[in-house]
Amino acid sequence: MSACISKLFQQWQPAEHHLKITTLDCHTGGEPLRIITSGFPELLGETILERRRYCMKHYDHLRTALMFEPRGHADMYGVIITPPQRSDSHFGAIFIHNEGYSTMCGHAIIALSKFAVEAGVVPRTDNKTEIKIDAPCGQITAWASSDEDGRVFETTFDCVPSFVALKDAIVNVPELGKVKFDLAYGGAFYAYVNAGDVGLTCDKKDYDQLIRVGRLIKQAVSKQFDIVHPFEEDLSFLYGTIFIEPLNDPQLHSRNVCVFADGEVDRSPTGSGVSGRAAIHYAKQQLALKQSITIGSILGSSFKVMPQRALHYGHHQAIIPRVTGSAHISGKCEFIIDPSDPLKHGFILR
Numbered sequence: 001m002s003a004c005i006s007k008l009f010q011q012w013q014p015a016e017h018h019l020k021i022t023t024l025d026c027h028t029g030g031e032p033l034r035i036i037t038s039g040f041p042e043l044l045g046e047t048i049l050e051r052r053r054y055c056m057k058h059y060d061h062l063r064t065a066l067m068f069e070p071r072g073h074a075d076m077y078g079v080i081i082t083p084p085q086r087s088d089s090h091f092g093a094i095f096i097h098n099e100g101y102s103t104m105c106g107h108a109i110i111a112l113s114k115f116a117v118e119a120g121v122v123p124r125t126d127n128k129t130e131i132k133i134d135a136p137c138g139q140i141t142a143w144a145s146s147d148e149d150g151r152v153f154e155t156t157f158d159c160v161p162s163f164v165a166l167k168d169a170i171v172n173v174p175e176l177g178k179v180k181f182d183l184a185y186g187g188a189f190y191a192y193v194n195a196g197d198v199g200l201t202c203d204k205k206d207y208d209q210l211i212r213v214g215r216l217i218k219q220a221v222s223k224q225f226d227i228v229h230p231f232e233e234d235l236s237f238l239y240g241t242i243f244i245e246p247l248n249d250p251q252l253h254s255r256n257v258c259v260f261a262d263g264e265v266d267r268s269p270t271g272s273g274v275s276g277r278a279a280i281h282y283a284k285q286q287l288a289l290k291q292s293i294t295i296g297s298i299l300g301s302s303f304k305v306m307p308q309r310a311l312h313y314g315h316h317q318a319i320i321p322r323v324t325g326s327a328h329i330s331g332k333c334e335f336i337i338d339p340s341d342p343l344k345h346g347f348i349l350r
Contacts (some may be wrong), residue, residue: 019337023078024115028107028327029112029268029301034066034078035115048092048134048191049234050084055080055094061345062337063096068346071335074098075264079108085134090122092134099261100336103235104137104160104187106271106303111327113142114152124150135160137235139188156324158308159275163187163316164283166225173220176213181221185229186275186321188239190258191221192230195243202245202255205297207265214241214259230314240264240271253293263350268325269297274305275321282307282319289319301325 014020021039025032033290041059043051055063075098082092095105113131117120122131126148131142142157145268166183169189173179182192198213202205221227222238229235240260247254258266258273266273273296281287292306307319337344 005263009272014336015338017339019339021062021335021337023066023333023335024329025331025333026111026115026327026329027267028110028271028325029136029297029303030299031107031266031268032075032077032240032330033108033111033327034072034076034333035112036066036080036113037077037274040080043080043094044080046085048082048094048172049232051082051092051233052094052136057102060100063100064342065337066335066346066348067096067098068348071346074348075267077108078265079105079107079112079228082134082273084132086132086139089132089134089139090116094136097261098264101136101238102188102261104135104140104272106157106159106187106273106275106323107266107268107325108303109133109135109140109142109157109164109271109325110155110323110325113144113155115257115325117144117146131339135187152327154324154326156322157271159272159321159323160187161313161316162275162279162321163313163318164279165189165227165316167283168279169225171217171220174218175216179217179220181217182280183225183227183238186277186279187272188235188260188276189227189229189237190240190242190260190273190276191217191238192242192244192277192280193217195245195257197228198243200243202243202257202296202298207298210243210257211259211263211265212336214243214257215263217241218259230316239272242270242276244277247296251294252296255296255298257298265282265298269295269303271303271323271325274303274323278305278307278321279319282310283317292322313333 045051
Protein backbone atom coordinates (compact mmCIF):
# COMPACT_ATOMS: atom_id res chain seq x y z
CA MET A 1 0.00 0.00 0.00
CA SER A 2 2.76 2.48 0.94
CA ALA A 3 4.51 1.89 -2.38
CA CYS A 4 1.28 2.63 -4.26
CA ILE A 5 0.75 5.82 -2.26
CA SER A 6 4.32 6.93 -3.00
CA LYS A 7 3.78 6.40 -6.73
CA LEU A 8 0.67 8.56 -6.60
CA PHE A 9 2.68 11.39 -5.04
CA GLN A 10 5.25 10.95 -7.84
CA GLN A 11 2.54 11.70 -10.40
CA TRP A 12 2.09 15.29 -9.17
CA GLN A 13 2.93 17.86 -11.86
CA PRO A 14 3.43 21.62 -11.55
CA ALA A 15 1.01 24.01 -13.25
CA GLU A 16 2.00 25.43 -16.61
CA HIS A 17 2.49 28.90 -15.15
CA HIS A 18 4.92 27.66 -12.48
CA LEU A 19 8.60 28.38 -13.16
CA LYS A 20 10.66 25.18 -13.22
CA ILE A 21 14.43 25.33 -12.65
CA THR A 22 16.55 22.18 -12.66
CA THR A 23 19.90 21.83 -10.95
CA LEU A 24 22.75 19.44 -10.37
CA ASP A 25 23.66 19.62 -6.68
CA CYS A 26 27.13 18.65 -5.51
CA HIS A 27 29.88 19.60 -3.08
CA THR A 28 33.61 20.16 -3.11
CA GLY A 29 35.21 19.31 0.20
CA GLY A 30 31.83 19.81 1.86
CA GLU A 31 31.11 23.21 0.30
CA PRO A 32 27.79 23.03 -1.60
CA LEU A 33 27.38 23.93 -5.25
CA ARG A 34 24.05 24.17 -7.05
CA ILE A 35 24.69 24.06 -10.81
CA ILE A 36 21.67 25.52 -12.63
CA THR A 37 21.02 23.29 -15.65
CA SER A 38 17.73 24.64 -17.09
CA GLY A 39 14.93 27.13 -16.53
CA PHE A 40 17.00 30.24 -15.75
CA PRO A 41 16.31 33.08 -18.23
CA GLU A 42 18.95 34.07 -20.75
CA LEU A 43 21.43 36.67 -19.49
CA LEU A 44 22.23 39.37 -22.04
CA GLY A 45 25.71 40.82 -22.53
CA GLU A 46 28.91 40.18 -24.43
CA THR A 47 31.11 39.53 -21.39
CA ILE A 48 30.65 37.58 -18.18
CA LEU A 49 30.71 40.79 -16.16
CA GLU A 50 28.03 42.32 -18.39
CA ARG A 51 25.86 39.21 -17.98
CA ARG A 52 26.44 39.30 -14.24
CA ARG A 53 25.27 42.93 -14.10
CA TYR A 54 22.21 41.99 -16.19
CA CYS A 55 21.38 39.21 -13.73
CA MET A 56 21.73 41.61 -10.79
CA LYS A 57 19.31 44.05 -12.42
CA HIS A 58 16.67 41.69 -13.82
CA TYR A 59 16.83 38.30 -12.08
CA ASP A 60 18.22 38.79 -8.61
CA HIS A 61 14.95 37.43 -7.22
CA LEU A 62 15.81 34.07 -8.80
CA ARG A 63 19.20 34.11 -7.10
CA THR A 64 17.51 34.54 -3.73
CA ALA A 65 14.85 31.95 -4.60
CA LEU A 66 17.53 29.33 -5.25
CA MET A 67 20.03 30.29 -2.55
CA PHE A 68 17.75 31.26 0.37
CA GLU A 69 15.36 29.10 2.36
CA PRO A 70 13.21 27.11 1.74
CA ARG A 71 15.14 25.82 -1.31
CA GLY A 72 18.57 26.65 0.08
CA HIS A 73 20.09 27.98 3.28
CA ALA A 74 22.34 30.75 4.58
CA ASP A 75 25.49 28.99 3.34
CA MET A 76 24.22 27.81 -0.06
CA TYR A 77 26.31 28.51 -3.15
CA GLY A 78 25.38 28.27 -6.83
CA VAL A 79 26.49 28.84 -10.39
CA ILE A 80 24.66 30.00 -13.52
CA ILE A 81 26.10 28.52 -16.73
CA THR A 82 26.39 30.91 -19.69
CA PRO A 83 27.76 30.69 -23.22
CA PRO A 84 31.52 31.31 -23.35
CA GLN A 85 32.91 34.82 -23.66
CA ARG A 86 36.16 33.77 -25.35
CA SER A 87 36.47 31.76 -28.53
CA ASP A 88 38.62 29.08 -26.87
CA SER A 89 36.48 28.69 -23.71
CA HIS A 90 33.93 25.90 -23.27
CA PHE A 91 31.38 27.89 -21.23
CA GLY A 92 30.99 30.75 -18.77
CA ALA A 93 30.09 30.76 -15.09
CA ILE A 94 28.40 33.33 -12.84
CA PHE A 95 28.76 32.52 -9.13
CA ILE A 96 25.94 33.31 -6.70
CA HIS A 97 25.49 33.16 -2.92
CA ASN A 98 23.51 34.64 -0.03
CA GLU A 99 24.77 38.20 -0.51
CA GLY A 100 25.04 38.41 -4.28
CA TYR A 101 27.70 37.50 -6.82
CA SER A 102 31.34 36.53 -6.42
CA THR A 103 34.20 37.11 -8.83
CA MET A 104 35.88 33.70 -8.56
CA CYS A 105 35.10 30.35 -6.97
CA GLY A 106 37.66 27.56 -6.90
CA HIS A 107 35.39 24.95 -5.37
CA ALA A 108 32.89 25.63 -8.18
CA ILE A 109 35.60 25.31 -10.85
CA ILE A 110 36.58 21.91 -9.41
CA ALA A 111 32.98 20.67 -9.47
CA LEU A 112 32.07 22.22 -12.83
CA SER A 113 35.09 20.59 -14.46
CA LYS A 114 34.16 17.18 -13.10
CA PHE A 115 30.56 17.27 -14.29
CA ALA A 116 31.38 18.97 -17.59
CA VAL A 117 33.50 15.94 -18.48
CA GLU A 118 31.17 13.31 -17.01
CA ALA A 119 28.13 14.85 -18.74
CA GLY A 120 29.91 15.18 -22.10
CA VAL A 121 29.81 19.00 -22.15
CA VAL A 122 33.56 18.78 -22.76
CA PRO A 123 34.66 15.61 -24.61
CA ARG A 124 36.90 13.43 -22.47
CA THR A 125 40.48 13.06 -23.71
CA ASP A 126 42.18 9.99 -22.25
CA ASN A 127 42.65 10.29 -18.48
CA LYS A 128 43.12 14.08 -18.30
CA THR A 129 40.76 16.53 -20.00
CA GLU A 130 41.36 20.26 -20.32
CA ILE A 131 38.44 22.60 -19.60
CA LYS A 132 38.43 26.37 -20.10
CA ILE A 133 35.85 28.37 -18.15
CA ASP A 134 35.11 32.09 -18.38
CA ALA A 135 34.70 33.43 -14.84
CA PRO A 136 34.06 37.06 -13.81
CA CYS A 137 37.74 37.42 -12.87
CA GLY A 138 39.02 35.95 -16.15
CA GLN A 139 39.55 32.69 -17.99
CA ILE A 140 40.30 29.65 -15.83
CA THR A 141 42.01 26.55 -17.23
CA ALA A 142 41.32 23.27 -15.45
CA TRP A 143 42.26 19.64 -15.94
CA ALA A 144 39.90 16.84 -14.89
CA SER A 145 41.55 13.50 -14.12
CA SER A 146 39.31 10.50 -14.79
CA ASP A 147 39.44 6.74 -14.37
CA GLU A 148 38.85 4.05 -17.00
CA ASP A 149 35.08 4.37 -16.53
CA GLY A 150 35.22 8.09 -17.32
CA ARG A 151 34.52 9.20 -13.73
CA VAL A 152 36.48 12.27 -12.66
CA PHE A 153 38.20 11.77 -9.30
CA GLU A 154 40.29 14.96 -9.13
CA THR A 155 40.45 18.40 -10.71
CA THR A 156 43.37 20.80 -10.97
CA PHE A 157 43.05 24.40 -12.13
CA ASP A 158 45.30 27.37 -12.71
CA CYS A 159 43.83 30.48 -11.11
CA VAL A 160 44.08 34.01 -12.46
CA PRO A 161 47.14 36.11 -11.51
CA SER A 162 47.18 36.33 -7.71
CA PHE A 163 49.05 38.89 -5.65
CA VAL A 164 49.58 40.49 -2.26
CA ALA A 165 48.09 43.97 -2.00
CA LEU A 166 49.08 44.64 1.65
CA LYS A 167 51.56 42.71 3.77
CA ASP A 168 51.54 42.73 7.59
CA ALA A 169 49.03 45.60 7.74
CA ILE A 170 47.18 46.68 10.91
CA VAL A 171 43.45 47.38 11.11
CA ASN A 172 41.54 48.79 14.08
CA VAL A 173 38.56 46.51 14.69
CA PRO A 174 35.71 47.40 17.08
CA GLU A 175 35.64 45.03 20.09
CA LEU A 176 39.01 43.55 19.05
CA GLY A 177 41.47 46.43 18.82
CA LYS A 178 44.43 46.25 16.45
CA VAL A 179 44.57 43.16 14.23
CA LYS A 180 47.40 42.26 11.86
CA PHE A 181 46.39 41.01 8.41
CA ASP A 182 47.56 40.44 4.87
CA LEU A 183 45.38 41.55 1.96
CA ALA A 184 45.70 39.29 -1.06
CA TYR A 185 43.86 38.59 -4.29
CA GLY A 186 43.28 35.10 -5.69
CA GLY A 187 40.39 35.91 -8.00
CA ALA A 188 38.76 37.73 -5.07
CA PHE A 189 40.20 39.91 -2.31
CA TYR A 190 40.52 38.50 1.22
CA ALA A 191 41.89 39.75 4.54
CA TYR A 192 44.06 36.94 5.93
CA VAL A 193 44.34 36.76 9.73
CA ASN A 194 46.08 34.32 12.03
CA ALA A 195 43.20 32.77 14.00
CA GLY A 196 45.28 32.63 17.16
CA ASP A 197 45.83 36.41 17.04
CA VAL A 198 42.12 36.92 17.77
CA GLY A 199 41.81 34.04 20.24
CA LEU A 200 40.24 31.55 17.83
CA THR A 201 40.99 28.24 16.13
CA CYS A 202 39.84 26.94 12.76
CA ASP A 203 37.82 24.26 14.49
CA LYS A 204 34.04 23.67 14.38
CA LYS A 205 33.76 24.61 18.07
CA ASP A 206 34.58 28.22 17.15
CA TYR A 207 32.13 28.34 14.22
CA ASP A 208 29.85 31.09 15.58
CA GLN A 209 32.74 33.23 16.78
CA LEU A 210 34.56 32.86 13.45
CA ILE A 211 31.49 34.31 11.72
CA ARG A 212 31.15 37.17 14.20
CA VAL A 213 34.83 38.13 14.19
CA GLY A 214 35.17 37.56 10.45
CA ARG A 215 32.38 40.04 9.81
CA LEU A 216 33.94 42.62 12.12
CA ILE A 217 37.31 42.36 10.40
CA LYS A 218 35.80 42.52 6.91
CA GLN A 219 33.81 45.64 7.78
CA ALA A 220 36.81 47.34 9.38
CA VAL A 221 39.22 46.59 6.52
CA SER A 222 36.63 47.72 3.95
CA LYS A 223 36.21 51.06 5.75
CA GLN A 224 39.86 51.75 6.49
CA PHE A 225 41.61 50.53 3.32
CA ASP A 226 41.14 50.95 -0.41
CA ILE A 227 40.52 47.65 -2.20
CA VAL A 228 41.67 48.17 -5.78
CA HIS A 229 41.98 45.67 -8.61
CA PRO A 230 44.58 46.87 -11.14
CA PHE A 231 42.25 46.57 -14.16
CA GLU A 232 38.60 46.06 -13.23
CA GLU A 233 36.40 48.15 -10.93
CA ASP A 234 33.83 45.34 -10.63
CA LEU A 235 36.49 43.23 -8.88
CA SER A 236 37.56 45.97 -6.44
CA PHE A 237 35.90 44.91 -3.18
CA LEU A 238 36.74 42.82 -0.12
CA TYR A 239 34.98 39.47 -0.39
CA GLY A 240 35.76 38.03 3.02
CA THR A 241 38.06 37.22 5.92
CA ILE A 242 40.21 34.09 5.94
CA PHE A 243 41.43 32.74 9.26
CA ILE A 244 44.62 30.68 9.21
CA GLU A 245 45.70 28.11 11.77
CA PRO A 246 49.22 26.63 11.40
CA LEU A 247 49.36 22.90 12.12
CA ASN A 248 52.05 20.56 13.36
CA ASP A 249 50.99 17.87 10.92
CA PRO A 250 53.11 16.25 8.19
CA GLN A 251 50.02 15.88 5.97
CA LEU A 252 48.53 19.37 6.42
CA HIS A 253 50.45 22.63 6.31
CA SER A 254 47.60 24.58 7.97
CA ARG A 255 43.85 25.12 8.04
CA ASN A 256 41.68 27.84 6.48
CA VAL A 257 38.27 29.11 7.46
CA CYS A 258 36.84 31.63 5.02
CA VAL A 259 33.97 33.86 6.18
CA PHE A 260 32.66 35.52 3.03
CA ALA A 261 29.62 37.33 1.57
CA ASP A 262 27.04 37.87 4.36
CA GLY A 263 28.64 35.67 7.02
CA GLU A 264 28.83 32.51 4.89
CA VAL A 265 31.41 29.95 6.03
CA ASP A 266 33.18 27.97 3.33
CA ARG A 267 33.20 24.28 4.23
CA SER A 268 36.17 23.72 1.87
CA PRO A 269 39.61 25.35 2.19
CA THR A 270 38.43 27.91 -0.46
CA GLY A 271 39.98 27.68 -3.93
CA SER A 272 40.42 31.42 -4.45
CA GLY A 273 41.48 31.68 -0.79
CA VAL A 274 44.34 29.18 -1.08
CA SER A 275 45.34 30.96 -4.30
CA GLY A 276 45.78 34.17 -2.34
CA ARG A 277 47.64 32.29 0.36
CA ALA A 278 50.07 30.89 -2.20
CA ALA A 279 50.73 34.48 -3.29
CA ILE A 280 51.35 35.53 0.33
CA HIS A 281 53.74 32.64 1.05
CA TYR A 282 55.60 33.29 -2.20
CA ALA A 283 55.92 37.02 -1.47
CA LYS A 284 57.26 36.23 2.01
CA GLN A 285 59.73 33.70 0.56
CA GLN A 286 58.03 30.87 2.46
CA LEU A 287 57.08 28.98 -0.70
CA ALA A 288 59.04 28.53 -3.93
CA LEU A 289 57.73 28.07 -7.45
CA LYS A 290 56.44 24.51 -8.02
CA GLN A 291 56.52 23.85 -4.25
CA SER A 292 53.11 22.68 -3.01
CA ILE A 293 51.39 22.75 0.37
CA THR A 294 48.15 21.08 1.47
CA ILE A 295 45.64 23.26 3.31
CA GLY A 296 42.76 21.81 5.32
CA SER A 297 39.25 23.09 6.01
CA ILE A 298 36.98 23.33 9.03
CA LEU A 299 35.66 19.87 8.05
CA GLY A 300 39.05 18.26 7.44
CA SER A 301 38.79 18.25 3.63
CA SER A 302 41.83 19.64 1.81
CA PHE A 303 43.15 21.40 -1.30
CA LYS A 304 46.71 21.28 -2.61
CA VAL A 305 48.13 24.55 -3.92
CA MET A 306 51.44 25.74 -5.36
CA PRO A 307 52.80 28.83 -7.12
CA GLN A 308 53.04 27.56 -10.70
CA ARG A 309 54.82 30.57 -12.23
CA ALA A 310 55.57 34.22 -11.52
CA LEU A 311 54.54 37.24 -13.59
CA HIS A 312 53.85 40.97 -13.41
CA TYR A 313 50.18 41.94 -13.18
CA GLY A 314 49.67 45.67 -13.37
CA HIS A 315 52.03 47.09 -10.75
CA HIS A 316 51.94 43.87 -8.72
CA GLN A 317 54.41 40.99 -8.64
CA ALA A 318 52.02 38.06 -9.01
CA ILE A 319 51.88 34.30 -9.38
CA ILE A 320 49.64 31.80 -11.14
CA PRO A 321 48.50 29.43 -8.38
CA ARG A 322 47.68 25.80 -9.22
CA VAL A 323 44.96 24.24 -7.03
CA THR A 324 43.86 20.59 -6.78
CA GLY A 325 40.74 19.13 -5.14
CA SER A 326 37.79 16.76 -5.60
CA ALA A 327 34.01 17.12 -5.91
CA HIS A 328 31.10 14.71 -5.35
CA ILE A 329 27.46 14.55 -6.43
CA SER A 330 24.66 15.05 -3.91
CA GLY A 331 21.52 15.22 -6.06
CA LYS A 332 19.56 16.23 -9.15
CA CYS A 333 16.71 18.62 -8.41
CA GLU A 334 13.77 20.36 -10.01
CA PHE A 335 12.70 23.47 -8.13
CA ILE A 336 9.23 24.92 -8.60
CA ILE A 337 8.47 28.61 -8.17
CA ASP A 338 4.75 29.21 -7.70
CA PRO A 339 3.85 32.86 -8.53
CA SER A 340 1.16 32.82 -5.82
CA ASP A 341 3.62 31.82 -3.08
CA PRO A 342 4.23 34.87 -0.80
CA LEU A 343 7.68 33.44 0.04
CA LYS A 344 8.59 32.51 -3.55
CA HIS A 345 11.76 34.64 -3.54
CA GLY A 346 13.08 33.04 -0.35
CA PHE A 347 14.15 34.17 3.09
CA ILE A 348 17.02 33.57 5.51
CA LEU A 349 16.80 32.81 9.21
CA ARG A 350 20.19 32.08 10.79
